[in-house]
Amino acid sequence: MAYELYYWPGIQGRGEFVRLALEEAGAEYVDVVRTRGGMAAMAALMDGKGGGHPPFAPPFLKDGDLVVGQTAAILFYLGPRLGLAPADEAGRLWVHQIQLTIADLVAEAHDTHHPIDADLYYEDQKPEAAWRARGFRENQNPRLPGLVRAAADVQSGRQRSLGRGGADLCRSVAVPGGGGAAICLPAFHRACLALHAARGCLA
Amino acid sequence: MAYELYYWPGIQGRGEFVRLALEEAGAEYVDVVRTRGGMAAMAALMDGKGGGHPPFAPPFLKDGDLVVGQTAAILFYLGPRLGLAPADEAGRLWVHQIQLTIADLVAEAHDTHHPIDADLYYEDQKPEAAWRARGFRENQNPRLPGLVRAAADVQSGRQRSLGRGGADLCRSVAVPGGGGAAICLPAFHRACLALHAARGCLA
Known part of the structure; x- marks a missing residue:
């Protein structure tokens, strides 16, 4: 399943760090808020309507049922999965x-x-x-x-x-x-x- | 072996977050820079004289050969080990x-x-x-x-x-x-x- 990245559209900001990692690795992902209905989808997740832990602020990443917020935590999660960080x-x-x-x-x-x-x-x-x-x-x-x-x-x-x-x-x-x-x-x-x-x- | 915490003496600062976790868990640790010769020991590690990766700035934690810097990374490392965070x-x-x-x-x-x-x-x-x-x-x-x-x-x-x-x-x-x-x-x-x-x- 493709990763889902949620971040404000139109600015680089903290979300760009995640985009770069996904792009560098050639990962399959959707930049959700740049798609139709994406802003509403982001708001719903922040309101806790996605189940689990609602993220505090964008950027956040959705991988199946898991939602991870905070840029550094997202990169920590993605690192070994994308071959961009050691696994140990x-x-x-x-x-x-x-x-x-x-x-x-x-x-x-x-x-x-x-x-x-x-x-x-x-x-x-x-x-x-x-x-x-x-x-x-x-x-x-x-x-x-x-x-x-x-x-x-x-x-x-x-x-x-x-x-x-x-x-x-x-x-x-x-x-x-x-x-x-x-x-x-x-x-x-x-x-x-x-x-x-x-x-x-x-x- | 006791954990070694390195941080500036005399201020709470970011180091206090690590102290609190160690104290809360009743972990065995040394607040190195509050001991005799501790400041020199901290400087030596920051200069890369301890082998491995020199930390960028205090606070950092030494656990055997592993040195971990950045408050959040230290707490991430300690969390499950001290029973203060889930292991999954x-x-x-x-x-x-x-x-x-x-x-x-x-x-x-x-x-x-x-x-x-x-x-x-x-x-x-x-x-x-x-x-x-x-x-x-x-x-x-x-x-x-x-x-x-x-x-x-x-x-x-x-x-x-x-x-x-x-x-x-x-x-x-x-x-x-x-x-x-x-x-x-x-x-x-x-x-x-x-x-x-x-x-x-x-x-």
């Missing part, structure tokens, strides 16, 4: 840690454009955004080599056991959630460039 | 989703005091904090019932299979990471009170 517990947890760290980084990159309120436009909080971005550039960079090292580690030594997982992780990094605006960030660009330089992982 | 995949993923959602909420609560820069004092960003807190109170509350429902669900119907996991989750919610200041937030208080009212889970 230690390897799987390691990839999960990298994914959670990437999620932290993406959330921080997002907040440089929306430091005050994610529901307000960037234009409504530009001075605060500039201030937050300064701290992000100055304080985040020392932490980035660790992430680069981790991704490069996945990409190189563990490439054989991971299959295409390393490339997928890097591509996920290069497509920030929370709107395309974050990709303009110099610091984020530097991180992506460093990742690419380390392994040429988008080649 | 679906149940385990469900508790993980709740934990990740709590982590999102705690990060947002933290940022109401540090909207611009986590390295700056609250006093250095008070007007911005007040603005962000307003959005948090107004925009977050509609989402809280979902979390309350999820926690109550864990606490009630699944109490038997979860053992003490539900109570532990609720206690984790009541002890926000990123400094004690966040606990003063009216919205966060309301969330905790709602959780307590729903299940009396701190009784």
